[in-house]
Amino acid sequence: MTSYTDRRPSIVERRPSSVSAFSSRRPSVIPELQGIEKPNMESLPDDLECDVLICGTGLIESILAAALSWQGSKVLHIDSNQYYGDNSATLTIEQIKSWFINSKMQQTGFKNYKNIKLDINDHDFKIVSRDYGIDLSPKILFTKSNLLSLLIKSRVYHYLEFQSLSDFHTFEDNSFGKLVSxxxxxxxxxxxxxxxxxxxxxxxxxxxxxxxxxxxxxxxxxxxxxxxxxxxxxxxxxxxxxxxxxxxxxxxxxxxxxxxxxxxxxxxxxLNVYGNFPTVYSKFGGPGEISQGFCRSAAVAGTIYKLNTKLVDYDAESKVANLNDGSKIKINERVVSSLNQSKEKLESLGKKLHEISRMVIIVDKPCCEWFNEGESASVVVFPPKSLNSNNEYPVECLIMGAGTGCCPDGKCIWYLHTIAPTTNSVAEHDLNCALKKMEESILRESNFDFEDFDEGDLTMVNENKLGLTPSGTLKLSQSLQNFKAKEKLRYVMKLEFTQLTIVDQAESFRGYGYSDEIATTKDGIIISNMPSSELSYDGIIEEAKKLYREIVGDDVDFFDVDFEDDEDEKEMNDFNNMKTAMxxxxxxxxxxxxxxxxxxxxxxxxxxxxx
Structure with missing residues (x-):
């Protein structure tokens, strides 16, 4: 069991920092959450009655809880875990160890994982667990997107810190090409x-x-x-x-x-909505941080939170839910559960389970060669047929350096994933082939020396950056082919697992990993469609609205709340004025x-x- 002291500093405990083009001011009072800044409730109030019970504090469920609460519904939001985020959580190293054990045992809260392997190198490294924030479902946020608009409208962005990401690379011809866009x-x-x-x-x-x-x-x-x-x-x-x-x-x-x-x-x-970059990410963690932000918003609106609590059973006729702490809750409207938190066996939902294979590597290198100046993250994509495995599906990789707040100086986290089938280890082979190419590339590039090139091989890209002429590119290609690493890349941690989801990732809603259908259990519990393989947050608001409509009847008042007040009006205007004309x-x-x-x-x- 993970101790309370192992957790990473929470939002209210961290000081704001300067973030690219975004206001870093936090409101004077950030709502505290059960189980983080204040002790988790031992028991719920007697005769508690709610309109909606939500099981799981993942991103979809947290947005839904906030939307319902601000609309006026009484919401009870529980999670069987001792942390927020559910299948989109950001975890420390110790929490990853606990997650690994519980997922192997298929405990409630850890049901939609298989093929799990974990290797932590605490022999060669002195690991401080809280120095790491590892995303189970890492994502990046396009600056022109529904979620970013909602973060601004709902004022949840106050609880977050954002950084820009502009460096995208395509693996072709045995090298990583800079994106031409x-x-x-x-x-x-x-x-x-x-x-x-x-x-x-x-x-x-x-x-x-x-x-x-x-x-x-x-x-x-x-x-x-x-x-x-x-x-x-x-x-x-x-x-x-x-x-x-x-x-x-x-x-x-x-x-x-x-x-x-x-x-x-x-x-x-x-591009150029807030600066010369198309995407941003939340510092200190991805969907886990944003989930927590929406939970704080829901708490302000009256949602009751309780961690380490799960649904034991639910009677659809009497509309009474029994929880594992002995509480009996009268539900006026509906019960919503994540796939992870469902008390049902996944197969009993009557839907085929689909797979997302993931690999998380913490490497003993800063990998700054892959980041644009002033940034700490980048994306690498391996298109179909670009790997030695002759991959049918692309492999996407999100690279997060120390500046993201997710790992200490000198380390870097690589997140790789694919929707290739796990049958005959196809997905595993694709991921390992991509990993090998990344290893070779970072060892080459970190040992690259411009002094090996003549003046005619180099050109000035800008006043701070050198580039290569066609002759220099040819010389580089030849030198890379003959390159032999004098060192071996060391791992602090290697985690492999397959996420299960009830949505076909290759045939989903506009390719975003979601579905227009509502999944329910035999007793009427709504099951949310997470996780997804989509690297961005697109599709998430549509999924949250779909659940909202199922409960309320329509979505005309989805976050239809005036969050403005006189004190914040100037700041909001300043935030909007930061948008540069595209x-x-x-x-x-x-x-x-x-x-x-x-x-x-x-x-x-x-x-x-x-x-």
Missing amino acids: SKEDIFTDESLNLLAKRKLMKFLKFIVGDDYLAAIKEEDKVLTLKEYLSKTFKLEDKFSNELIYTLGLVNNPNIDTISGLERIRRYLLS DMDMEMDDNEQAILDESEEGQSGDLEFEL
Whole structure:
């Protein structure tokens, strides 16, 4: 059992820090939560009655609890764990050990995991458990998204600290390429010929247009996104992979044209909303921190919280729920449970279980070579067929350095996942192949020395950054092929597990890992659709609204609350004023256009675009 003293400092115990473009001011009073800043209740009040009982403090359930509470419902929110977050929790090393044991035993609160392996290297490292915050379902937040809008509207952002993430890499040709996603990137990339630049510019101009959907022919809507990009824009696989899997973060290679284009557009429209980056993440932990933020909001609105408490049984006729602390709760409306907290066996839900395979590695290297200046995180994507395993599905990796508040200096956390099948160890093989490539890459790059290159091999990207000319890129490629590491990358921890979910991740709601259907047990308990394989938070608000509608009848008053007051009005205006006007003008200047037009005369004239 994890002790109270092992937990990481809570939100109210941490001082705010300067965060990229976001206000770090916290309200003078942050609501305390049961089991964190104040002792957990020994027992609930006698004859307690509530409208909705929610089991599990995961992100979906926490948003739902806050929405219902602010709407006026009486909510009792419990969790069988001794921490908040459920299947989206952020855990210390000691809590990971406890999670590992309970998950192996399939205890309530730990039901939707299998194939679990844990190796902690406490022989070579002196590990301070609380120095680490390990996400069970890591995610990043697009700056133009429903969840970020809700965090601002609900004032939950007051309880969080955000940092920017702008570094996205695609693994191709045995190397990690920097993402080409803007006009500036395209025209400064010396590895692209002029025809390739024109193709990319045409596509980017098309996808950010307000009427892009109207330009898609009906017969093209049934194509996969990759087929559409090849047919309409004549894009090579290299560029299609980057657009689909790195910009779009698509985990299904068969995604349809409309859904896929929506995801690419999401990335581009999120650039320059708050700065020169498309995504942010919450410091000190991902969904676990945001879950806790919504729980605090719900507590302000009257939700009662109790940890280390689980639902024993529920009588749908009498609407009485029995809890393991002996409490009998009268439920006026509905009971909602996460898959983890369900008292039912997963198979009894009558739905096929689907899999998300994950690997979490804590490495003994800072990995700053993979971060943009001033940042502490990056994303690496391995498209289909890019690994030695001939992977059918992409492998996505989120890299979190010490600046994220999730690990100490000199260490870094790698989160890898895939929706490849676990049958015949396919997913495990894909993940290990990706891990090997990352190991090789960081050892090469951390030993890279610009002094080995001549002046003609180097070019100034900006006043603070050197880049490589085509000759330098060729020399680098040759040197990397012959590189032999003089050291071995050491792990502090390696965790492998498969998450189970009731939603087909390859065929889900617009590819976000959710479903429009409501899952219920035989006694009417609503089961929420978490976890998902989606690396972003997109789809989560839709899922929370779906549950809200099932309970309330509609979602017209979902967080329809005026959270403003005179004291906070100026701060909210300041926050909104930080939004810079998005500059997505994809028109090329006269000189650029003349160069490209001239280049077309000497190349194939067989280039047509339907716009």
